[in-house]
Amino acid sequence: MQSSRGWFSFMDDSVTETLSQALQGTGEQPDREPDTEILFGNLRGSVVGLRYYTGVVNKREMVSLVRQPQNPHDRNAVMVANVYGSQVGHIKRELAASLANIMDNNLARIDGVVPFGATNVFTMPVVLSFWGTEENRHAVVQQLSSHGFKLQTGSSGTNTHAHCANAASCVGICLTLCLKNAFDSLFEDLMEDKNGEREAAVCTPLLPHQKQALSWMCVCENSVALPPFWEDKGGLFYNTLTYSSVRERPQRVRGGILADDMGLGKTLTTIALILSNFHNGKPLPLEKCTKTSATPRKHSLPGGDTIICSLSLRPVGFLQCSNLRQTDCIPRLRVCENSPGNMPAFLCLCTCVCVGKRAGSEVGAAIAAPSPSPDDTAATTTLIICPLSVLSNWLDQLEQHVRPDVRLNVYLYYGPERNRDPRFLSTQHVVLTTYNVMTADYSGSGGPLHSVTWLRVVLDEGHVIRNPNAQQSKAVLDLNAHRRWILSGTPIQNSLKDLWMLVAFLRLKPFDVREWWNRVIQRPVTVGDKTGLGNLQALVRCITLRRTKTSRVGGRPLVSLPKRSFNIEEVELTTREREEYELARTEGRATISRYVEEGSVLRNYADVLAILVRLRQFCCHPDLLGSTLSQTGVVTATPAELRERLIERLRLVLGSGSDEECPVCLSSVRLAVITHCAHVYCRPCIAEVLRTEQPARCPLCRGPIKASELVEFPQEVEEEAGGYPSENWRSSSKVDALMSSLLRLRCEDSSIKSLVVSQFTRFLSLLEVPLREEGFRFVRLDGTMSQRRRAQVIQEFQSHSPGSPLVMLLSLKAGGVGLNLTAASHVFLMDPAWNPAVEDQCVDRCHRLGQTRDVVITKFIVKDSVEENMVKIQRQKQDLVEKAFGTNPSKRKTSRIEEIQALMEL
DNA sequence: ACCGCCGGGTGCC
DNA sequence: ACCGCCGGGTGCC
Structure with missing residues (x-):
């Protein structure tokens, strides 16, 4: 199996390179990004004052430099800290004076590594690497040499530089395209190392892949395994990437990322997890309802806040818990065989998954609490945070999948009347809320949800917290919980950067600190370092479960969907429609063929597109054209006016809901912008071109383009209000x-x-x-x-x-x-x-x-x-x-023209 | 720190 | 002796 050999070992260099480029992402980068930095050189310095601080480092350990402008002895002070942030010492004064200047002016980012001498008592050496943008290189070299320091620029430095420049030049080509592939490869074969499906023999209504996911989630919650890249070295814990070690066992919060494709049942699996994996691997004890609630089990959507609240506290369901019989350390699902016939599926799941180091044969006490015990058993509540749009889905699913004769306390923390008492909230089994509510409560600090220590926090559609600067992201990081889960079909949307927030949320040491993530994972991967890619893969592998609809479990497709059939129904126009259509088509053909002859199709792209849209609209309904395209007779206009008109026309084309395609990524345009030469691109795609090409040219017509001249389309075009009155309507x-x-x-x-x-x-x-x-x-x-x-x-x-x-x-x-x-x-x-x-x-x-x-x-x-x-x-x-x-842009350009010719039968 | 630096004690060999 | 040399005290920023 390939996965055992390291996932990328079967790829040749070019593929790996493409992958790393893809992972760089396309989004604008507001703050200094490691992606674009190059290595200026290295410098040997020394760390002094070791005896005054407790922070220790290992040989080859990475250290970080922190400015201390307030230091009473020297305002240029630069503190040296280890991976865990403990101070090791200071940079020697003379060097610090120079570094302070570089750091304060953001001329370079400086990484430190202690090459040897880590056990020295008074001082130790440190190798500093200076990274920054080309334009700052000179200033940095200058600053250092004015203090008598000289950067060592080894061959490795120039290599990296060359690699970056090379990578940047071809990024624009296939970015979005291979992004998808890249991420899929990243998650490929993740199942191989996961626990297999345990209960294939038992007929349970959870689908096999859902059982597998449940089993995996339970293992993640109960296991005491070290995070990736950590080794137990006889009492000390040693990180093989940063070379740091700590006395206390490093632990990420128990949990991970369930990244299954949508539709595979992440919600259901999570509900199963809540019910089946409570403290010490036992199921959630639920009290039985003596009488089944006769109230209608219908509820409305969060349309009216007050309605919701009145519904909020109610028994949602039932889980029958039989006594636990735990035989060994294998997670085990047991299923009631005599469950009532009308019970939905999973409700029959009645015992639990239990993972222990080594459990005895007795129930309860004999279940070895995973040691050390991860949970403060006082925490009992699972907090689920989701976008408003899926709130109702959670309620539905809870209702549908939890047996009605058991009392699961679900509180919908939503609406102005919500109960904000933390003591109340922590008595619930499940508290359900939205990112907005949580963020609003938090507003920088605290809030009821932050006063509770949760057993478990589940972020549904967890990719929404990918921006670390967003308030909701900050609020989410500040929640107290023993276990943390991210549910997301698309954990990475644009770039590797997206993953950091998720890693930070899971508190995966030491990557929850941005610097270490950047140094150890993101930057190496970005510059195409294979070890970096391997590390990333290993890291993702250990926190993520991802299956796509095409994945297979035990040779079988994950889900068997009903058949689907596809028909094309040909529509004949009426004679009258045909006449009108042909009129428009002839006119359009004449125009376009003129452009083709002139070789100016792409320059007149907006016009061409408008003609095509008009014909397409006509095929649907003649009235669709409306008055919008009453262009006839090109009156002489200034170039600026002409441009304005073209832009306006394109605005109409896009506003009509037509699906235009970005020439860079070949996908539907996302965040559309239009150049002044009237070509439409995704903003990130064209931004990449602008960044990498100097001077930038339009990929389609090679005309000059400027960032300042890009015109943005409104995200949603407001539809003119009012339907079509039946009187004037025709079919x-x-x-x-x-x-x-x-x-x-x-x-x-x-x-x-x-x-x-x-x-x-x-x-x-x-x-x-x-x-x-x-x-x-x-x-x-x-x-x-x-x-x-x-x-x-x-x-x-x-x-x-x-x-x-x-x-x-x-x-x-x-x-x-x-x-x-x-x-x-x-x-x-x-x-x-x-x-x-x-x-x-x-x-x-x-x-x-x-x-x-x-x-x-x-x-x-x-x-x-x-x-x-x-x-x-x-x-x-x-x-x-x-x-x-393998296609170059000019080839794609011709294919585009051919496409238009084919459309118009020219 | 098995160093460097500082400053007091000292002064032919 | 306004030096050199010796050896003890001392030590981040």
């Missing part, structure tokens, strides 16, 4: 096609729900009219809606009650990846997208765990139109993406 061939499908479906089986998807939100508005006329209950979900409204709509749609909506009008890109629309089993894609992946993603919202019916996808394509050509191009697209690694 179109495509609308008719949809309506006849919907009517037929309703006739066959009135419980089938459908998603109707379009890129054009205006088209969705048009569709409301016939839906209403035919008496369909429907809801609508698009990007302009507030989170709260979205949640309401989803809840309404997902409901199985008789009057619930049968149709959801969905804008193609609305909603995050977490969207769960399993109530629908039919998907109607009204218009083709540039990027087939976006369509797949959309279909996945109903074709996912929880879907019970076969999913039927229908794509309406107007025959003999631009849409048909788009479908052809979509098929070729996948190839292009796969080849993109």
Whole structure:
């Protein structure tokens, strides 16, 4: 198995290099980032005053330098500390004077390593490495030499420099593309070293991979294993990366990152964990309800705060606990065989997972508490923090998966009337709240949630805390808990930097301190150091469990989803529509072919795009064009006016919900910006180009571009209010096609729900009219809606009650990846997208765990139109993406022009 | 610190 | 002796 050989050993150099580049990320970097730094050189200095301090270091141990401007003896003082932050000594005065200047002016970052002499009594040597940007190199060298110090610039320094420059130059090409691959590789094979599924023989309603996850989570919570890179060296604990050692056993908080793809049941697994792994590996003791609550188990979404609160304290469910019989140290699930028939799945899970060093055969007392005991047994409550949008999902799942005749106290800490008494909160089994509420309470310090010592804190969608400067991140770090979990389908979104916050939250020593993370992991990986990559992999491996939908457990797919079938339904335009369409197409063709002849397609890209969008809109409904594109006869205008108009036109194109693709990353544009040459990119992608190319040129047309000239698009374009009054409304061939499908479906089986998807939100508005006329209950979900409204709509749609909506009008890109629309089993894609992946993603919202019916996808394509050509191009697209690694920008440029020609049949 | 530095004691060999 | 040399006291910033 590859994993046993080190995960990257099978890759050749170029792949590794690409990977490390990918991991650098693309986001803007506000503060000084290690990514762009180069090594100026090294300098030997000495640490003095050792005898006055307690901090000790090992041979080769890394140390940090800390300025002490307030030192009464010398305002230039530079303190030397070990990995744990204990002071070792000071930098000798003369050198400190020079370093202070460099540090105070941010000219370089200085790393220290004690090469030998670590046991000296009075002074010890230290090798200082100076890192910074090229423009500061001279100043640093100057500053040092003016004090009589000379940097040693070994060959290693220049190598690193060359590597960085090289890496930077090709970063822009495939970044977002290989980012996904890179992260998947990072998490690849993580299962191999995890505990296998323990209970394959037992038929339990937890799916195998969920049992596996539960088992893994229990091990993480109960195990006393050292964090990665630590060794027990006879009483001392030694870190093999920083060479530091400590007397007390280093411990990360028990927990980790459950990074399974969405839809694999992270929520359910977490609920199982809460119920099954309480103190000392025993299940959560729950009192039985004598009478089952007769109150309706329905609750509303967090729409009205007060309603929520009134619902907040209620028995959610039940877990029957049998006596624990623990045989050995293997985690063990036992399942009630005589569970009542109507019990949902997991409720039958009735004993526990227990991990102990070596347990006797007796129940209870004989279970060896993992030593040393990790939990203050006074802590009993699990705090779950999630985005507001999934709050209701947690309530649903708790309700659904916990047996109704047992009392699990779940308190929804939300709304103005929430009970802020920490004593009350700590008597609950589960407290559920949102990041916003938690952050608002905290406001810099304290708050009720920070007054409780939690047994466990669970961060749902934990990637939301990836920005360490965000208030919610700070608040989260300050919570007191014995065990900490991060649930996230996308633990790393943009770059390796994202991982630091998660590591810090898990208190993975010593990486919870940014400096050590940067020095030991992030910088080495960024400059393409293979050892660094290996260390990163080892680190991730030990705190993360990640499976994707395509992962397999024991040779079987993780989840078996219902079948899905895919139809293309060709739509014939009426004679009248055809005439109008051909008119527009002929006109567009003439314009574009002129551009092609002139070789100016890319320079007139905005115009070309507008023509295409117009034709695509026409295929849906002639009224979609609206008055927006009344451009005829190019009146002479100043270049500035022209530019302004082009930008305006593109704004319309993007605002219409059309799915434009970024030429750099070949994915849908994210955080769209437009250059003054009218080409649209993701902001991070073009930022990378601007950073690495001097002078920067537009990747498409090679025209000069400037950061200051980038124009941003509004994230959400506000839709003009008001639907289309039925009087002025007319139908179109495509609308008719949809309506006849919907009517037929309703006739066959009135419980089938459908998603109707379009890129054009205006088209969705048009569709409301016939839906209403035919008496369909429907809801609508698009990007302009507030989170709260979205949640309401989803809840309404997902409901199985008789009057619930049968149709959801969905804008193609609305909603995050977490969207769960399993109530629908039919998907109607009204218009083709540039990027087939976006369509797949959309279909996945109903074709996912929880879907019970076969999913039927229908794509309406107007025959003999631009849409048909788009479908052809979509098929070729996948190839292009796969080849993109080896493709240079100019090649991609030509393929883009070819694409447009193919669309227009030129 | 098995050093360097400081400053007092000392002064041919 | 306004030096050299010796040896004890001393020691981060």
